[in-house]
Amino acid sequence: MKPIKLKFAGLQSYREEQEIDLLEVGALGIFGIFGPTGAGKSTILDAITLALYGNVERAPNGIRGIMNHFTDLLYVSFEFALGEKQYLVERSYKRNKREDTITNKVSRLIKVQEEKEILADKANEVTETIESLLGMKFRDFTRAVIIPQNKFDQFLKLTEKDRTEMLEKIFCLEEYGERLTEKVKKLEKDLESKYEGNKSRMAELGDASQETIQQxxxxxxxxxxxxxxxxxxxxxxxxxxxxxxxxxxxxxxxxxxxxxxxxxxxxxxxxxxxxxxxxLAKKAEGFEDTLEQLKKLKQEMQEKKTELKAEEKAEANIDEAIKEARVQLENSKEKQQLVNRLKEEELPKLPLAANYEKQIEELQGETKELTKEINEKKKKFVMLEKEHKENNKILENEKKAILELRKTKKRMNNILLCREEVENAIASLQRLEVEEKQEKDASHELQKKEKEQKKEEEALRILLKKYIHDTMLDTEKASLQQLVGYAEGIVKEVEEKQTIAEEMVTTAIEKNMAGELSSKLKEGEPCQVCGSTHHPKPAIAEEETEKDPLQRAKEKLQTIKKEAKEIRQWLQQVNIQYTTEKNIMKEIQSFYKDRWMKKVADLQKIKADFESALVLLQEKINQITANYKVTDRNTVKTLKEHLREAEEAYQKVTEEIESKEDAVKDLEKKIHGLKEECNHLETNVKISLENIEKNNKKAQQLKENIESLIGNTTVAVYEEQIKTRITELEKQIRTAEEIWESTNKRKQEIQQRLAILKSSIENSIKHLETMENHLKDRLANAGFSDIVQLENALIEKEKxxxxxxxxxxxxxxxxxxxxxxxxxxxxxxxxxxxxxxxxxxxxxxxxxxxxxxxxxxxxxxxxxxxxxxxxxxxRWKELQEVNKQIGEKIDLVTTLFNLLKRKRFVKFLAEEHMRDMAVEASIKLGELTGQRYRLELDDKGNFIMRDDYSGGEGRLVTSLSGGETFLTSLALALALSSKIQLKGELLGFFFLDEGFGTLDNEKLELVMNTLEKLRKDQRMVGIISHVGELKNRMPRYMEVTAAQQNGAGSKVVVKHN
Incomplete structure (x- = not known):
């Protein structure tokens, strides 16, 4: 997964839209995000998780309270790549009536290509599709990819079960877990179904034995x-x-x-x-043409007669049309007179009325502008009045605040008068710390003496062995003398401790001053040191919690003197024993070797007793010195801190008084300006209202003038009416003239056609009579009686x-x-x-x-x-063979299913991945710690850290310090990120949020060197921190500026080193 671009707006401290080109900022493999605490550095990671999963790690219910207070909309967009494919996920939210809750408005996931393809457009569908694409749910993503504040070590401390579930998703092991189990179940079910189906089919085949076939x-x-x-x-x-x-x-x-x-x-x-x-038909064939001509002639004559009747009727109709046209022609003369009157009387009125209308429109436009100006001035006047009242209120509050601040300043000035007493207490504390240092030095010296003592004891043992062969007693004598001298040194050291104890009596008296001061504190009254009226943890006076410090110190001094006396007495006993031993040695010289060997054994026993007594003495000395290390000096330190805070508060109050006094002056000046501006607005509004009244009267007079000319209508409408009326009348006149002319013309044409038709009909009748007479003669010669018989004899050629x-x-x-x-x-x-x-x-x-x-x-x-x-x-034999093979497969599937139960295979794969990661994480951890620490997995899958500087001793991760936990978690995160695959694609980035503040400079240098090496791994690493030293090590980084009091939100700027 490679992040490309991130956009967001309205998220937490960010108000305006922020656009971050992650390809640019992460081009060199590593980048940082820096800014002050609370500026919004971690919000950048929240934007990514909100876009992908609709969830923010730090928010209640995932999204509650994440919207910026100055906006009602939240938008986030994240573009990323998986392999060669690019995706864009977008989400937007709107604020509900409850200010801390929001509702999703738009959610969509787009596959970016030549034509964008929307993969999902609902919030839940987008989240489910993202989980499917990445192979990670939200919790896994925040544990392994984006690691928020205070979550860095979460993966390190997960239980074996939770870690297995997480690794199953991260390494796409689902197909080897529940999915594989389901596949095996389905395979077993399918095989059993096939087995039973084959058995049923074998039964359905019936009797197919060899005997039946023979029959x-x-x-x-x-x-x-x-x-x-x-x-x-x-x-x-x-x-x-x-x-x-x-x-x-x-x-x-x-x-x-x-x-x-x-x-x-x-x-x-x-x-x-x-x-x-x-x-007969053959005879009649010669008459066909004559009969056809005769028939045609009769038909033409009939058509002409029909046409003649139509023309005679048309002639009668045209006479009526001429009468009507004559009437219309007479009426058109009256209409022409009306047209002339309209053109001469009504049209000349239009320009004057139009001029009146234009003047009215200008007056109305001027009135409209004046009204608009008045409304704007009224709104401004209301706004100025509101601002005037608010400023007066602010002015009163500022003046009250100045009075309160002056009272506070006076009280704080009284408090600072106690500075000398506090400084004396601080000086006493410093002397006590010096004495403690001396005590520690003495303790170190004592440890040094003990080491020397051990060396001397070793030398003593060597001398004793040598004495067995040669001169044992002489060497033992020298050793005893040396031990006596060492004991005398211890006595002297105890006496020095006695002197220190006497000085501590004086210190305790000084120390009790803090308790004396705190005993005078009362809730609601200002402290004499810091000025605060609230006292959550006052120093407790010594007489309230224990004995008088002077008395206690004296008692301790008496105890030391008593113990010193006991040590001297014990030393005398040792000297006596030493003298006795000297005498014994003399006696040994006079006895046989076997007898003085017994004395040597007795001497060794005495030496052992002496060493035991010496250990006892050392424990008493340690106990005495430890009693004085428990001195409580938190009260004096608290007083010193309160004094510093009081001085800072006094300076702050003084500056705030000066600032508020300047603000009061500015407010008074502003109020005066607002008042003058309000008066000016009132005058302007009054003048504008007078002008509007004048314009209205003038417009009314112009309207009356227009009504006298054209009536209660507009010039445009009246002009349209007159012109339309003239046009219609002229059209009617032209139509009447055209009808008169065309009607007379049509009558002439009809009369001409009537004359032609009558002449043609007379000629046709004569021609018909001639043809009929000639045909009768031919019929008689051919044997036909008449034309009817001839026509009946005619038969068509085809027939x-x-x-x-x-x-x-x-x-x-x-x-x-x-x-x-x-x-x-x-x-x-x-x-x-x-x-x-x-x-x-x-x-x-x-x-x-x-x-x-x-x-x-x-x-x-x-x-x-x-x-x-x-x-x-x-078929029966084939099914029998198939079922045999299926039975063998069922046995194998059953065995496989038993192996997959309770995710055994997934646990095995996850453990292998985990051990592989532990090896890589151990290498990274060695680089980060100078090869001091190693990371291992025990038999139960828990992480164990080995400290090679302490003989490879193993430690549980729950016992690590903050810095050790961070380094171990970082090493594991680096190893995890190199192994994680998102749907087969290697993870291309991860973010670290905070954690660097727990490291010293040396470890910080090692961490940075390790992270910078990741550039070669083609991985993008983002670091979020407030540690300034890291900024200079980053080739590119984002600088986050905090939100401002004026409502401006946080901002992100990409910078280069």
């Missing part, structure tokens, strides 16, 4: 034999029947020809009639041809039938027909055919049954 084969053999016999019998019958069918065919054909002859005989009369019609063809076909059929009957009669004599024999033979043949077909069908059924049985037997 069917015997039945099939019998059927084939019977079918062969029937086939042979059928051939003989078919041969006999074929001969009989020939005779039957001849007989039947004779019957058919005889019936055909009788049918033709019946058609003879009709044929002869058609022959007569055909002869004549059809009649001729029909007559010819009849003649041919008659000749063919007679000849066929003659030929068939000869054949019948040669092959006579016996109907009874034919029908009997045919019946036997049909019966034999039916039996043969039945036997063949039964044979086919047996053949099919045999084939089915063999196929079923083959």
């Amino acid at each position: 069917v084969e015997e039945q099939l053999k019998d059927k084939r034999r019977i079918a062969a016999e029937k086939a042979k019998e059928g051939k003989q019958l078919e041969k006999q029947l074929k001969k009989l069918e020939i005779a039957a065919g001849i007989h039947q054909e004779m019957v058919d020809r005889q019936q055909e002859k009788e049918k033709l005989q019946q058609q003879r009369t009709e044929i002869e009639k058609q022959q007569q019609q055909l002869r 004549q041809e059809a009649m001729e063809e029909k007559i010819n076909n009849y003649e041919k059929a008659w000749d063919f039938t007679l000849k066929s009957l003659e030929t068939l009669e000869k054949k019948a004599e040669e092959n006579p027909f016996d109907k009874g024999l034919f029908e009997g033979t045919k019946e036997l043949n049909d019966k034999n055919s039916e039996e043969y077909e039945r036997i063949v069908k039964e044979e086919g059924g047996l053949q099919k049954n045999l084939e089915d049985l063999k196929e079923k037997q083959k």
Whole structure:
């Protein structure tokens, strides 16, 4: 995953939109985010998690209280890449009635390509799609990718179960966990289903044994034999029947020809009639043209008569139209007079009325501007009055605040008079610290003495061994003398402690001053040191909590003197023992070797007693010195801190008084200016109202003038009405003239057509009479009585041809039938027909055919049954073999399912990943700590840190200090980020929020060197911190400026080193 661009606005301290090009700022692999505490550095990470998951780690319920107080909208957009694909996720929120709650307004996830594709457009769908794309839920993302404040060590301290679940998602192990288990379950179910299905299919196959197949084969053999016999019998019958069918065919054909002859005989009369019609039609063919001309002439004459009637009717209609046109022409003269009056009287009024209207519009526009100006001035006046009142109120509050501050300043001045007493207490504390240092030095010296003592004891043991062989007593004597000298030194040291204790008595008296001061404090009254009226943790006076410090110190002094006396007495006893030992050594020299060897053993016992006594003495000395280390000096330190705070508060109050006095002057000046501006506005409004009144009166007079000219309407409307009326009248006049002219013209045209038609009809009548007389003469010569008989004799050419063809076909059929009957009669004599024999033979043949077909069908059924049985037997054996293989697979799947139960396989893979990461994290941790620490996993999967500077001793991570926890968590985060895959793509970045403040300079240097090496790994690492030294180490970084009191939000600026 590679972040590309982040935009957000209205989120926590950010009000305006911020746009961050993460590719630019993270181009060199590592970058920082710096700014003061509370500026909004971590909010940048919140913007990323809000865009991706709709959730902010630090907010209640994920989004409550995250919107900036000065806005009602929150928007966030995050663009990132997964491999070669780019995505853009956007979310926006609006504020609810409850100010600390918000509602999602828009959520969408877009796949960025040539054409943008919206993958999801609802809040839950966007989150689910993001989880699917990244393979991480919100909690996993904040543990391994973006690590917020106070969450850095969360992954380190997770339980084995939680860590396994997280690693399952981070390393995409779901397919090996529940998904793989579900697949195995489904596979097992499918295999069992197939197994049972095969068993059912085997049962459905029925009996397909070899015995059944043999029985069917015997039945099939019998059927084939019977079918062969029937086939042979059928051939003989078919041969006999074929001969009989020939005779039957001849007989039947004779019957058919005889019936055909009788049918033709019946058609003879009709044929002869058609022959007569055909002869007349041939004669009439010469008259067709004459008849056609005659018919055409009659038709034309009839059309002309019809046209004549229409023209006569049109002539009557046109006379009526001429009368009406004459009336309209007379009316148009009156309309022309009205047009002339409108042009001469009404049109000249329009320019004057238009001028009046223009003046009214100018006056109305001026009035409108004045009204608008008055409204704006009134609004400004109300705003100024409100501001005047608010400033007066602020002025009163500021004056009251100044009075209170002056009282506070006076009280604080009284408090600071106690400075000398506090400084004396501080000086006493400093002396006490010096004495403690001396005490520590003495303790170190004592430890040094102890080491020397151990060396001397070792030397003593060597001398004792040597003495056994040679001069043991002389060496022992020297050692004892040295030990006595050491004991005397201890006595002297105790006496010095006694002197220190006496000085501490005086110190305790001085120290009790803080308690004396605090005992005078009362709730609600100012402290004499810091001026505060609230006292949450006052120093407690010594007499209230324990004995008088002087008395206690004296008692301790007496104890030390007593213990010093006891030490001197003990030293005398040691000297006595030493003297005794000296005498014993002299005696040893006079005894045999075996006897003085016993004395040496006694001497060693005495030496052991001496060493025990010496240890006892050291413990007493430590106890005495420890009692004086418990001196409580927090009260004096608190007083010193309060004194410093009081001085700062006094300075702050003085500066605040000066600031507020300047503010009061500015407010008084501002109030005076507001008052003058209000008076000026009132005067301007009054003048504007007077001008409006004048304009209204002038406009009213102009309206009356317009009404006197054109009535209660506008110039434009009146002008339109007049011009429209003139246009309509002129159009009516032109129309009347055109109608008069066209009507007279049409009458002339009709009269001309009437004369032509009458002349043409007379000529047609004469021509028709001539043609009819000539036709009568020709009809008589051809044998026709009249034209009607001629017309009836006419037949169309196609119909004549059809009649001729029909007559010819009849003649041919008659000749063919007679000849066929003659030929068939000869054949019948040669092959006579016996109907009874034919029908009997045919019946036997049909019966034999039916039996043969039945036997063949039964044979086919047996053949099919045999084939089915063999196929079923083959299928049964195949299913049996398949079920055998399925059974073996079911056994394997059951074994695999048992191995996958309770996520055993996922736990194994997660543990392998975890051990792999632990090795890499251990290498990183070694680099960060100068090879001091190593990180391991124990048998239970818990993290163990090995300290190689302490012999490789193992420590639980819960026992680590803040700096050690941070370094260990960082090493683990680096290892985790190098292993994490988001849907198969390596994680390309992660963020660290805070944590660097717990490191010293040396460890900080090691951490930075390690992070800078990540550039080579092609990973982007973001660091959020307030540690200033880190800024100079960053090639590029973001500088965050805090929100301002005027409402301006935090801002982000990218900078380069």
